[in-house]
Amino acid sequence: MGRRVLVTGLGSFWGGRVAQVLEADSSVDVIIGLGTRAPTVELERTEYVRTDESYSILSRIVRATQVDTIIHTFLVVDSSQSSSRRMHEINVIGTMNLFAAASQPESRVCNVVVKSSTLVYGSTYADPVWFTEDSRRSALPKHPVERSLLEVEGYVRDYAADNPDVSVSLLRFSNVLGEDIVTPITRALERPLVPSIFGFDPRLQFVHEDDVVRAIMYVLDQELDGTFNVAGDGLLTWSEVVAMCGKRLAPLPPVGRSLAGSLLSRIGIDLPPELVDLLTYGRGIDNRRLKRAGFDYWHTSAGAVRAFAEAARLRSTFGDRPEYHYERDVEQFFRHSPAVVRDHRT
């Protein structure tokens, strides 16, 4: 019998991507996608269930569908796109409900993958150049997104400790770049003048969006237990990243930089406080644990930046490609109508 997978955040970038890859995997029998909004990618056999942000109906779904695998991608790591209240609701309460549902006695869950972020390490002047999975933060968490992700990881650890027979993998992704992803960094890099902090040129590390999905699939296939950093090889200075994208730097004053950041956010230039920290002190992620587990990256940090830069150049000519529109009736027809010949599982 194949896997029965539950994906959270189907309407988000990662949920949609993961579901697409799962659909191509013949060993996956059932894919259930939870989401607050409709998927924005074309899916063939994923069942979309609309829920509220904190998954109050989740325990019913877990019971009813007997899922054995949960891929938790629905975590807000971009604080510029939602209020900290909504972020708390999605990240902390959502994860709490997810694990509450997964640990009920009727649950048959035996694999859990959680997509966290290297934001949990923070970014301060006292940091080591490389963070390993076991490194501790140099300072207490300052920003709401960091605090909420740390709480999420707390729930993940608790769940893993309470359910030793469940394989729980916690993936911490560094900043993602690629052809399609939109983050505060990509928005900054698409402006003609890219913000930086005067007198600082931090080293950053990126991971390509394809490697993100591949890493999620890899830990699932290998049933890897534990915490893993996911980041492309190599550190790049911010000025180098900006130059690779063919843009110029617009330095902000180093004194009062968080104030400058929040002022810029007011006029529509997203510069969340955790990004200001990152643009001051940078962050290096030791990715060797996942490599030792056998994962090989397709892209380095520089490769991810280049992929983004090329896609951005293409977009400047062509504009955004049209988005897929989810139509419930059409989707239902393809999934359940006897008229459709379904032979994708051979």
Added chain:
Amino acid sequence: MRPMAAEGSRRTRPNLVAVPADEDDGPPDETGSRTGSETPGDRSDRDDQSGDHRRTSPDAESGPSGEHAPDADDAEPERLSDVDEWGRSQHLRDLLAQLYDPIYDKWFRVEWEGFEKIPREGGALMVANHAGAIPADAPSIMHGIERELGRPVYGLADEMFKKVPVVNLAWSRLGGVQAHPDNAYRLLREQQHLVLVFPEGSKGPGKTYAERYRLRRFGRGGFVQIAMRAGVPIIPLAIVGSEETMPILTKVPAVARLLGLPYAPITANMLLGPLGALVPFPAKIRIRVLDPVHLDVLPDQPRYSRSRIMDTSEGIRNAIQEELYDMLRRRHSVWFG
């Protein structure tokens, strides 16, 4: 605007499977930690010894072996700068070396004794006494070794450097690394670099002229613990002359507190006008390399005997102090050595 969940929204149809393997990466070590004779413009052979060290697992006692990047021979991704993972730029370093050469040769007339004791390859932790309001010893040691041996020297320094705009940049591009145990371990154990540290910390340069050549406490012996974990020898250096390059007459603690500095000195150089605040006196600098101290312990242990650490630390401190006495006995003139 539509609320975006997770990290963002998608723009196009993903094409996961169709990404050609050759489109992307290269050796994982494209941060290019450099060794030896590599020239600044040359990025071709970056996957060198140090790179292999970095990829090996920290817990593997067997040292560098085995693990190899699957597609290490693919095309190297284009880099626009040569800043390595520690923030050091060989290019800028070479540029500065040209400027610093006359200062080193003509102003301080740096002279070494026992230079051959500095290893041409393999990691080693060099410890030295530290002095002068703006210490001239760090650049002299780093410049001298890099010029003679052609291998980089990384200087460990307090994290407060990293907070100061511009200074943090200059400092890290020229080989400064924050003195974090993880950084030191990686530099020494995994990459086998030469690392310089001043165990006195800011207490060394922060002492007044009246206390010159009297070594301060060597911290809590952290440098010994680092060398033990990394399994590298400690090479003590004794330096005479840096105290006189910028002697501190007195200190103004109120100003130091205000600016968040470890000390705010009034130096003798300031008496010569505003330029004197930055320009050191041309004291003769003499550096003596002591015999390397090999620590007879297993590397990679989680903890080492505290008494052993403190004894070694104190022993090295005394050895440097004795050497300083000897060098001062032989010194006829502050300016001519």
